[in-house]
Amino acid sequence: MSETQPVRVVHYINQFFGGIGGEEQAGTPPHAKEGSVGPGRLLEMSSQGKIKVIGTVICGDNYFVENEGALDEVVKLIEQFKPEGVLAGPAFSAGRYGEASASVCKAVQERLNIPVITGLGPDSTALETYRRYIPIVRTGTSAVDMKNSMPVMGTILYKTIKGEALTEEEQEKLYKRGLKKNVIKEKNAAERAIEMLLAKYRGEPFQTEIPMVKRETVPPAPPVQSGPIRLALVTDGGLILKGNPEGMAGGRSKRYCRIEIKDWSKLSPDDVEVNHFGYDTRYVTEDPNRLVPLDAARHAEQEGKIILHPYIYSTAGVATAIEDAARIGKGIAQELLDAGVQAVILTST
Amino acid sequence: MHLTMHKYPVQDIAWGQKTGYEQGTLTINKEELLQSLSEYEQRWGIKVTALELVKPGTSMRVINIFDVFAARARLGKGAVNYPGVLGPVSSVGTGTTAALEQFSVLAISVVPDRYNKLLDMSGFGSELTPYGEMHHLAFQAEPIDKNMKNNDYFSALKRMGLKIGTYLAQAASEAEPVQITEYTLDPRPADLPRAVYICMISSHQRSEVDEPILYGDDVQGLLPTILHPNEMLDGAVVAPYWNLGIDTYSFQNNPAVLDLYKRHGRDVDFAGVIAYVAHVTREKRARSTAVITNLVSNVLKADLAVVSKLGGGIPESDLLMIIESLEKQGVRTSGFIWSYMGDGTIYDSISANSEAADALASVGIYDDWLDLPPQTHVFGGTQVGPFTTDPNEKPVDAHQALKVCYRDICGAVSQLGASRLAMVEV
Numbered sequence: 001m002s003e004t005q006p007v008r009v010v011h012y013i014n015q016f017f018g019g020i021g022g023e024e025q026a027g028t029p030p031h032a033k034e035g036s037v038g039p040g041r042l043l044e045m046s047s048q049g050k051i052k053v054i055g056t057v058i059c060g061d062n063y064f065v066e067n068e069g070a071l072d073e074v075v076k077l078i079e080q081f082k083p084e085g086v087l088a089g090p091a092f093s094a095g096r097y098g099e100a101s102a103s104v105c106k107a108v109q110e111r112l113n114i115p116v117i118t119g120l121g122p123d124s125t126a127l128e129t130y131r132r133y134i135p136i137v138r139t140g141t142s143a144v145d146m147k148n149s150m151p152v153m154g155t156i157l158y159k160t161i162k163g164e165a166l167t168e169e170e171q172e173k174l175y176k177r178g179l180k181k182n183v184i185k186e187k188n189a190a191e192r193a194i195e196m197l198l199a200k201y202r203g204e205p206f207q208t209e210i211p212m213v214k215r216e217t218v219p220p221a222p223p224v225q226s227g228p229i230r231l232a233l234v235t236d237g238g239l240i241l242k243g244n245p246e247g248m249a250g251g252r253s254k255r256y257c258r259i260e261i262k263d264w265s266k267l268s269p270d271d272v273e274v275n276h277f278g279y280d281t282r283y284v285t286e287d288p289n290r291l292v293p294l295d296a297a298r299h300a301e302q303e304g305k306i307i308l309h310p311y312i313y314s315t316a317g318v319a320t321a322i323e324d325a326a327r328i329g330k331g332i333a334q335e336l337l338d339a340g341v342q343a344v345i346l347t348s349t
Numbered sequence: 350m351h352l353t354m355h356k357y358p359v360q361d362i363a364w365g366q367k368t369g370y371e372q373g374t375l376t377i378n379k380e381e382l383l384q385s386l387s388e389y390e391q392r393w394g395i396k397v398t399a400l401e402l403v404k405p406g407t408s409m410r411v412i413n414i415f416d417v418f419a420a421r422a423r424l425g426k427g428a429v430n431y432p433g434v435l436g437p438v439s440s441v442g443t444g445t446t447a448a449l450e451q452f453s454v455l456a457i458s459v460v461p462d463r464y465n466k467l468l469d470m471s472g473f474g475s476e477l478t479p480y481g482e483m484h485h486l487a488f489q490a491e492p493i494d495k496n497m498k499n500n501d502y503f504s505a506l507k508r509m510g511l512k513i514g515t516y517l518a519q520a521a522s523e524a525e526p527v528q529i530t531e532y533t534l535d536p537r538p539a540d541l542p543r544a545v546y547i548c549m550i551s552s553h554q555r556s557e558v559d560e561p562i563l564y565g566d567d568v569q570g571l572l573p574t575i576l577h578p579n580e581m582l583d584g585a586v587v588a589p590y591w592n593l594g595i596d597t598y599s600f601q602n603n604p605a606v607l608d609l610y611k612r613h614g615r616d617v618d619f620a621g622v623i624a625y626v627a628h629v630t631r632e633k634r635a636r637s638t639a640v641i642t643n644l645v646s647n648v649l650k651a652d653l654a655v656v657s658k659l660g661g662g663i664p665e666s667d668l669l670m671i672i673e674s675l676e677k678q679g680v681r682t683s684g685f686i687w688s689y690m691g692d693g694t695i696y697d698s699i700s701a702n703s704e705a706a707d708a709l710a711s712v713g714i715y716d717d718w719l720d721l722p723p724q725t726h727v728f729g730g731t732q733v734g735p736f737t738t739d740p741n742e743k744p745v746d747a748h749q750a751l752k753v754c755y756r757d758i759c760g761a762v763s764q765l766g767a768s769r770l771a772m773v774e775v
Contacts, residue, residue: 190604190766193710197683
């Protein structure tokens with residue numbers, strides 16, 4: 001008599017897995033399709049009737065990270081299906097897709113209060129930011145791993161929806177969430193510390209129990225001694241060309257832009273504007289020189305103190321992953337070094 | 350130094366006619382014990398008002414625990430127990446000492462203090478602390494003069510707890526010891542890495558003048574100093590009044606000292622213990638780190654150092670500063686340290702950060718909450734709590750089920766590394 005009803009799931013994927021196209025279609029806005037698309041079929045098949053993909057929401061990678069409202073649009077589309085759970089990706093090690101999959105899961109969990117799951121590779125930039133909030137399955141780095149990871153994600157999502165406990169093996173497939181609890185160990189803390197000490201001395205592997213935050217430290221450059229100094233202006237305050245022809249994001253930045261200033265004596269609201277969702281931009285929109293001091297720099301140039309680099313480099317430094325920020329910084333620094341720039345004024349907001 | 354420890358493992362305790370040890374049972378004549386203490390009650394200004402035998406596996410909750418003491422007596426003519434505290438100043442660590450094992454004396458304070466601990470002898474709480482498996486004699490003592498200052502009362506409680514321990518161990522020593530352990534660093538092993546234990550013995554974030562800590566000294570201005578490990582085992586160090594997960598028992602049975610002794614000649618050459626304190630001014634803290642670094646790397650010429658701390662936040666960064674400084678000198682280090690819940694993530698666990706500290710063992714999250722089941726018997730008062738800082742919360746009946754922090758359980762979060770509690774990532 002008893003017939004198990006499949007759980008009703010919505011699948012979130014990007015334009016590539018949605019079969020729309022590659023990078024050239026990355027600007028595709030969010031839209032929904034009935035039933036399963038692409039890897040969603042694998043999800044249904046591998047679940048042996050336990051999972052029904054009632055709808056698929058597809059969004060282009062660029063659209064998602066560059067449009068503030070994208071997340072809301074995606075969640076609204078998902079909500080319309082009234083699903084019991086949401087599976088996003090897997091995104092493997094893809095940057096924008098990983099960010100989108102993980103943030104969709106987090107938002108769905110918070111707003112719709114239903115189980116979610118995504119899958120990311122160990123080097124995914126979204127992992128550190130999201131693992132404490134949502135369950136994330138450990139996948140390979142590319143879609144080659146799809147056939148392995150999709151069934152695991154399906155099983156874990158199904159069990160979570162049904163309120164069933166995960167096996168130890170399934171637990172192992174999830175990334176640790178970076179949370180903590182007290183347990184009783186076999187040896188006391190002093191003995192474990194001494195064990196670690198000996199392992200360290202002997203060059204054997206050991207695992208600290210109190211992990212430290214590892215940050216890259218950059219030693220300050222020595223002062224520039226003789227002038228005139230080749231100086232560049234850089235900002236993370238979201239300075240963009242008027243009308244945003246380059247499609248810069250107002251936050252969660254993945255890239256920077258270069259604004260040519262060689263013909264300008266100062267910044268004018270006729271040429272530039274500000275796109276940054278992390279602070280009140282009214283005053284610097286009125287006078288962009290208060291965000292990036294081109295007027296003062298030109299004055300110093302006239303006095304012969306500096307030679308100004310012909311470009312301002314800009315990004316929007318808010319809600320940006322540390323990994324992305326580091327990549328952006330290194331990119332700007334390399335361009336400046338290649339141009340022989342000796343010093344930088346970086347205005348941050 | 351050569352210390353011979355005569356060990357008497359306690360498997361049961363009972364009131365009886367004659368105080369002594371026989372076949373695993375410690376029998377205590379209550380009247381004689383109280384009588385022997387009366388002289389000291391007058392001297393120290395407190396009166397022992399209640400005594401209780403506390404056994405593992407019983408439905409018993411001991412509350413308002415101020416300190417835990419091992420029961421030890423130094424034997425032989427002229428031997429002084431706890432010099433500087435119970436007797437004239439001299440040194441300890443050589444000779445023969447009788448020790449009741451798996452047993453402690455619990456001092457119960459009548460001064461309400463949120464740092465006092467509780468101990469359940471059954472249920473989940475008893476599994477979190479080594480004291481849940483041991484036998485104890487708990488005593489409550491009150492000031493004879495109601496106007497007695499807290500500091501004088503605390504000092505008297507310490508002395509009384511140590512005194513009761515020596516009385517019991519002295520009586521037990523009339524029996525043949527069950528086990529004899531020799532503690533000596535000689536002969537020094539060759540070709541093994543030299544290891545030191547760097548042990549904080551007080552934090553001046555909160556300390557008192559005249560607190561008897563190191564040979565009775567209040568260590569107010571202490572510069573780091575070298576101790577022979579036997580000195581710590583034999584009663585040179587008494588725990589400070591401020592009980593943030595420490596007790597005298599864990600100095601007397603110091604787990605780092607005992608483990609390094611076990612490895613002496615096999616894995617390491619145990620080069621000694623460095624006692625230090627947490628100071629609160631920048632200059633004094635820097636001075637401590639500099640002196641420790643010099644003692645470890647140039648005087649003791651150690652290759653390895655394990656570091657621990659007491660107190661709260663300042664000592665956390667002291668510990669990391671010491672580790673950083675030693676690693677720079679090529680001394681390999683590890684440590685053990687407690688952690689807090691913070692934002693609930695693994696990376697928000699202590700108040701300081703240093704990538705040099707890449708080998709830290711956890712003694713547990715002190716402010717995480719747990720539920721304790723009710724207990725039938727209570728000793729040490731009638732009410733407990735509040736365990737939160739909520740001003741509206743009132744003390745509750747001590748028999749009932751309680752919600753407490755791990756730090757509230759006697760011995761569960763041990764900053765001296767004696768418990769098996771640990772933080773893990775999930």
